[in-house]
Amino acid sequence: MGRENVINSANDLRIFERDASIEGAIPDAVVLAASTEQVSAVIKVAAKASHPGGATRRRHRTVGRRRHDSRGHRAPGHTHASHLEIDPVAQTALVEPGVVNQELSLAASSHGLFYAPDPSSQKACTLGGNAAENSGGPHCLYYGVTTNHVLGMEVVLADGSVHWVSGDTADRVGIDLCGVLVGSEGTLCAITKIKVRLLRIPPSVATLLAAFPTIEAASQAVSAVIARGIVPAALEMMDRVTVGAVEAHFHAGYPTDAGSVLLVEVDGLPEGTRELMAAVRDVLAENQGFAMREAQDAGRARPAVAGRKGAIGALGRIKPNYYLHDGVVPRSRLPQVLSAVGEIGEHYRLRSPMSFTRATATFIPTFFSTFAIAK
DSSP, rough: OOOOEOOOOHHHHHHGSSSSSOOOOOOEEEEOSSSSSHHHHHHHHHHHHTTTEEEEOOSOOOOOOOOOOOSSOOTTTTOOOOOOETTTTTTTTEEEEBBHHHHHHHHHHHHEEEOOOOOOOTTTBBHHHHHHOOOOOHHHHOOOOOOGEEEEEEEEEESSSSEEEEOSSSSSSSSHHHHTTTTHHHHHHHHOEEEEEEEEOOOOEEEEEESSSSHHHHHHHHHHHHHHHHOOOOEEEEHHHHHHHHHHOOOOOOTTSEEEEEEEEEEESSHHHHHHHHHHHHHHHHTEEEEEEEESSSSHHHHHHHHHHHHHHHHTTTTTTTEEOOOEEEEGGGHHHHHHHHHHHHHHOOOOOOEEGGGGGGGEEEOOOSSOOOO
C-alpha cells in the first residue's frame, strides 16, 4: 500500500469522523485503496485481526449514513479510481465507484444516452456511494431508483473475497444478490465496480412550474396528479421559505409570493408530451394551481431544475445551522404530516422550510437552529 496511503494522525482522521450525520466516531486508521486488490488485501488483514472496518467514498456530507465503530479502519474503496467505460450499443456503462454521478451523465450524453438516477447532490456524489445508499432523485418517479439501473457489481465481502454479482440484464434469475447489496450502506460489502444501464435521451422534454396558495394545496395537487393515472418524469414541491432562498440564490423566476411551488416534468414523443402536460395543467388548475409557466426545452428549464436541486444548500443563506430530516411518508398522509411539522416548528419557535420529492415519497423538513453542532 505504501505509507503515504495510510492515514493515522489524530488531526487528519477527524475529517473521516462523520458525514451529514450528527453522530460520529473517529477510526483508528484510514487506508487509501486504489484497486480491487488493495481493497481486498486491507479487508483480509482487518478480518484476520477481528478489526471492524468499512468503505467510504467522497465525503461530501450529503448523506447521514451508518456510523462506524470508533475502533476500526476505513478503506475508501477506489478513492482515486474513476474509470468509466460506455458501451453505446448495449446502452451500459462499467464504472469504478469514484466516478461522480454527473460525470457519467455528461459522458453518456455524447452517445444520446443518460443515467436516470439523479440525486440533488449529483455534482459531488459518486456512483459507489449511490449504489451503497440506493440513491433516488427527481427522475426516479418514472424511471426508478439506483437498484433499477444497476445490472451487476464487483464487490469485496467481509472476508476479503472478491465476487461479481448479477449480470448484464435487469431481469435477474435466482437469488437477487445485487438487489440485496445495493442499498446495504456498506454493511455487507465494499463496491469496487458497477455496471449500470443507460437510457435513450427522450426526444421531447417539457417542464411546468406552478404556484399554490399553501403547501397543503400543493400536496393535494400531487396526490390528484397520481390519482389521475399520470406519472410525470419528475414531480417536486417546495414551500414558501425554500422558494425564497432558492430564488435569492439562483434567480430562476420562482414566484416568491406563493405559499408553495410545484415543478413538474414530462418527457417522451412530442405529441405525447404535449397531451400529458395539458392533462397535468388541468389537474393542477382544479387544485388551486395558478401562475403556471411551461418550458418546452431543457435550456429554458435548467435554472428552475437547478434551483430545486440546490434548495438545501440555498437555505444556508437564511441560517448556516440547520437540522435536516429525510423521511419517507405515504402520499395519502402527506397533508397531515405537513401540518404536524408546521405545528412542531411553531411550538418550538423554529422556522421549518419543507420540500418533497414524489419520486421516492421523500419528505424533507429542515429546522433552523441558533446553535452549532458540537465537534
